[in-house]
Amino acid sequence: MGDFIGGVGSSLHTIIFxxxxxxxxxxxxxxxxFWVARRCGVKVEVFSIGFGREIFGWTDRLGTRWRISMLPLGGYVRFFGDADATSALPDGTIAMTEAERKVSFAGQSVGKRAAIAAAGPIANFLLAIVLFYxxxxxxxxxxxxxxxxKVSPGSAAEAAxxxxxxxxxxVDGSSVERFEDLIMVIRLNQGTPVRLSVARAGEQLEIGATPTITEIDNGQGGKQKIGLLGVSSSGVEFKxxxxxDSLWYAVREVGSVVNVTATAVGQMIAGSRGTEELGGPLRIADMSGRVAKVGIDSFILLIAALSVNLALFNLLPVPMLDGGHLLFYAFEAIRGRPLGDRTQEFGFRVGLAMVLTLMVFATWNDLVQLRVVDFISRLFT
Known part of the structure; x- marks a missing residue:
């Protein structure tokens, strides 16, 4: 009974965080x-945290309905004239007066629509900077x-x-200011030779090394491939x-997360890194609960990193995402008129299929990494 209660408590802790x-x-x-849309003169009908039925909400003086909805797995802003909560193009059969068109999203210039679309990812980047700062x-x-x-015997560092x-x-021409910078670069390496600039006894040397690929426990029941050089340092401190100056270092931390994410995704696309590391909502939930137990500062760091990743994901040039909207607006700016309705509809359908496929794939990875699949299979064997 104690184990059951403990399990329920742990699950509740994970869900909450x-x-x-x-x-x-x-x-x-x-x-x-929302913020940029309001400043562009667009009427915002709904600002919802979560999907589904409204739990509670209120309407502000400008007519926006602020709501907390039943399913807390996302949210949306609905502008006046939108056909749905995904900010798709409004139904062309709906007639608008000139006054209504001026406050609709579709009635704005391509520059304003692009600014509104880009504002979401930019807000996530700013959140990460604020948290790191x-x-x-x-x-x-x-x-x-x-x-x-120390240099580990038999390691890549000793061989080099x-x-x-x-x-x-x-490392490969990129300056290293702290040992943490070296660790980050080497961990991402998948067996590719690197060039190290080293200061030794007053001289600067160029040394080639090839990190060793090692599988480690990712803390969630799965394995993760990382590069290891085989060196360690001492004297960890908080500077x-x-x-x-802290603002500059906060911006640099965001840049580091962008670099790590882009490098890892590039390696997955190239095939040098396994796609099993791609996580979805279940792994984020598990990670949130685990990190929150370590400390509030670690939980804040996780939110900052996730905020950067959310911004990057939304900037992908895939219809349905902000990046897809920006791509369409770029075509519109070049052509001087929007893409045809059929082209846009086809693009949104393809984008929806891509996003849903990615979500299913990431969720399957979560089920495998968290050993849910193993648990279910054991029930039938």
């Missing part, structure tokens, strides 16, 4: 669309000097000739920065 994370990310994303100001930035303390006391200056 998953809902918090998703609600924050979606609220900020949709508020970005707050943590750096409050706690400092993890900083370990990029100096080799790295020695204790070596200071890593750069404090000034209020102004």
């Amino acid at each position: 998953f809902v918090i994370a998703i609600s924050v990310l979606v609220s900020v994303h949709e508020y970005g669309h 707050g943590l750096i100001v409050a706690l400092g930035q993890p900083f370990t000097p990029p100096v080799v303390d 000739g790295l020695l204790p006391g070596d200071r890593i200056l750069a 404090e920065h000034g209020v102004v």
Whole structure:
């Protein structure tokens, strides 16, 4: 009975923090669309956190219905004239007066529509910057000097000739300011040779090394392939920065997350990294619960990273996503008129199929990585 109650408590903990994370990310994303739309003169009919039936809500003085809905797995903003909650083109059979068209989304210039579409991802980037900035100001930035303390026997580092006391200056021409930068680059490596710039006894050397590919437990019942050099450092500390400098370092952290995500996705597309690492809502939920138990600062870091990933995902040039809208608006700006209704409808259908396929694939990965598939199969064997 104690194990059962503990399991229920753990599941409830995971659900609560998953809902918090998703609600924050979606609220900020949709508020970005909302804020820019209002300033472009567009009437916003609904701002919803969650889908489905409204639990409670209120209407503001400008006529926007703010609502909390039953299914807390997303949200949307509906502009005046939209046919649905996905901001698709309005039904051309619906007549509008000139006054109504001026406050509709479709009645805006292509530049304003593009600004509204881009505002959601931009809001997520800004959220990540704010969260990183707050943590750096409050706690400092993890900083370990990029100096080799130990070299593991039989490792790639030993084969390359790295020695204790070596200071890593750069990897493939990209400067290394802290040991954490080196770890991030090497972990993403999938067995590709790298060029290390090393300071040793007052001299600068160029050393070639090929990281070893190793499988590690990803903490969620699955495995993850990472590159290992075989060096370690010591003296981990949190380096404090000034209020102004912290903003720069926060922006750099966002840039690092973008680089890591883009590199990993590129490796998946190229086939050098397995797609089993692609996670969906179940793994995000599991991660939210696990990270929240570590500490509130770790949970904030997770939200910041997820916010960047949400922005990047929405900027993909896929119809149904913000990036797809921006692609259509780019064609419209070049042609001087929108794409035909059939072309847009076909694009949205293809985009919907792509997004749903990705969601199903990611959810299947979640079920496999979280051992749900193994559990179900054991019930029938």
